[in-house]
Amino acid sequence: MNHPRPFSPELSQKIESFKSHAKPIKLGRIDFDNKLILAPMAGICNIPFRVLMEDLGAGGTVSELISCHGINYGNARTLDMLKIHPRERNVGIQLFGEDADSMAKAAEVAESYGPKFLDINMGCPVTKVVSKGGGSAMMKEVQKLAPLFEKMRSRMKVPLSIKIRTGWDANSLNAKEIINIAHNSGIEWVAIHGRTRTQQYTGLANWEFIEALNEDKKIPLIGNGDLHHPYGVSERLQKTGCDALMIARGALRNPFIFLESLDPTYASQKRSVFSGADYWEVIQRLHHYCSESFDEERTVLVQLRKLVVWFAAGFPHAAAMRGQIFATQTVDECMKIAEDYFLSLGGSQKFINYDEVFMSSGHG
Template identity: 40%
Template sequence: MKLKIGNVTLENNLILAPMAGVTDLPFRILCKEQGCGMVVTEMVSAKAILYKNRNTKALLEVEERERPVSVQLFGSDPEIMADIAKLIEPGPFDIIDVNMGCPVPKIVNNGEGSAMMKNPKLAEAVLGAMVKAVKKPVTVKFRKGFTDSDVNAVEFARMAESCGVAAVAVHGRTREQYYSGTADWDIIRRVKEAVKIPVIGNGDVFAPEDAKALLDETGCDGIMIARGAKGNPWIFSRTLHYLETGELLPSPTMEELQNMVLRHAKMLVEYKGEYLGIREMRKHMAWYTAGLPHSAKLRNDINAVETLADLETLVMERFAGHFR
């Protein structure tokens, strides 16, 4: 189950997808501890690094214990992307990834993210310049296509391979779909058949069984887990166990869930300060408890909590009574 990307060898082929507002340092560490083979940072604007935007420093912060780490850049200017890749290359990043799949309007309207799929020549210039500029492996993440009438993932993957990109990650949805409907795993299979570099499949992996099905149906080399990891770092340990043994481990117990929530909250406060850390924990709490009985009131009450001490008290009380 090891996966080699350029000169970087991962212990296994499970990868935490980059997610804005989710895959910060504390969450990456929690997923790494659960056996994730590689984590990816939140996407970082190359122009923001160039202009020394103060918010980028935190996005680029990495700890040794979470490695191997892939840092994800986005941008559309070949020279800037190459220069920034070279600038950050000495940092604690093992791989430099390029986002050509983000569907968010403000990114797309700027000609970046998944908009790059509409301009393969520019995408080629960006990837080619970056590969030439750095020695570390460069990878790229993109979608099935921009619209259903313009599905070009196979051609895009071949172009990336010809630029010297070390691996591609393919999300089986178009930009038009965002995250709706179902991911088209067949396009991942077709990309895998079209290129020799590793292909990482992404889309609709919410359980260990999904990961195995994705591997079986597409022949992809790696699995990138995004929304399936929200509030569920255990998806990595449970999936690894399932792929290795065929045995499906039980979902985490209420005690394990409580301990993870408390640890996550503490790490967020240590990393971002109490004010921001507690506020960010609110959305994570919604993900951790989604679908559980009597969880709506807990999520509502967490939104009124201001301090770590109060959050800890509320969690201990409510988990003991299973949220009642």
């Protein structure tokens, strides 16, 4: 694979300045570059986005959820989702399913692709996953968890982690029980999203509940939920009892969120040093990763369009640019519009209304 064009000296200097605040951490047997990890997001956390986020300060990443049944059936598209880029250092593959034998068999296949760890999705609230017993439905049948964990671990050499929610609903907040089962079953760490399944992505993440779990924990915990802006992430990093944090939707509107969150002095200023020209460099690198990862131009175009539009959120005239981007039919058209737009911004500052609902149907 070809190396991407280096960032400009100006952008490289900014990136390295923020990265100087990062401190490597260890969760169980797993090493990460810092405490901020890219959360798994369906349809988003593919190779191009994961590699880009590592370039921009993510301490580690997790793939989008991948069906154990698709793996076991040998589905070509599913197997493609298991691939890992040579530049990825701290990546895990997330599997979903409901059957211990199927999950264990798929884990063996997934491990052969070279991830640093495997993760079980026990938090997805989407009906098509839950209705078959996967995702957050796994939290309803805790008696099945230890056998499933142990069967998977018997077929694996790399560490195994899980991602859960606080519970199925407000009357069954059983995350603590599941964390204890995970600890006794040799799980390396648990990531917890601060909502129940019935909440989906509405309301606010319950960080008081998450922090209470840290008081007598026996296993590393990673907190997740509503980490949308650098000053919020930085503040949470300073105050949380969690061993690390997972950022999801926040990275879609601000690709520099990992970097900006690492420096508490900077993050408290609530303004970005990254210009439209910096965003354009990031989009060029994303284009490089998409082009080498996907064979069809249409796939590259779809990936670029949605991310370019999200990255523009909060900049002046983003709505007009969004209409132009979604009307494009070729990658060259898309890149030309993005170049003209981001380079025209000059010193314009980004302003995002974090009170607005963003992607309420999914993604951390």
